[in-house]
Amino acid sequence: LNSAPGDAFVERFLVGAMSGDSALRHLRRTKDAALITGGDRPDLQRVALEAPGVKTLILTGGFRPPGAIVGAAEEKGVPVLLVQSDTLTTVERAEDVVRSGRTRDAETVERMRDLLHDHADVEAILDGADSEGEGRANDDE
Incomplete structure (x- = not known):
């Protein structure tokens, strides 16, 4: 959704399904992560952009995030990917890519x-x- 480089190095996938405050505690401790969360969760998206270890956002459900999120991600160089699938399916597909060695x-x-x-x-x-x-x-x- 933005022009940030699409080739961020990611070592792990995190699933954002908790409140923003709880997520921030976890996200601050992570490194080189992609956050997979609903596109309709701007609270988690905003918190993820505050955490230096989150390298990309993968937004599920086909929900387009608010312009402020896209702009903040652009400023920080964090790619934002929008997918149509639900969060669980997206996590499973990401795991399949890693397991298959297609990296x-x-x-x-x-x-x-x-x-x-x-x-x-x-x-x-x-x-x-x-x-x-x-x-x-x-x-x-």
């Missing part, structure tokens, strides 16, 4: 590489995959 931007790929390097024994995983492949070949003989 191939350079920053995500680099982050995954770093996580694997720091926390996984990649050689052991690859050796295990090679062993399984050999085992299957031997089973077929």
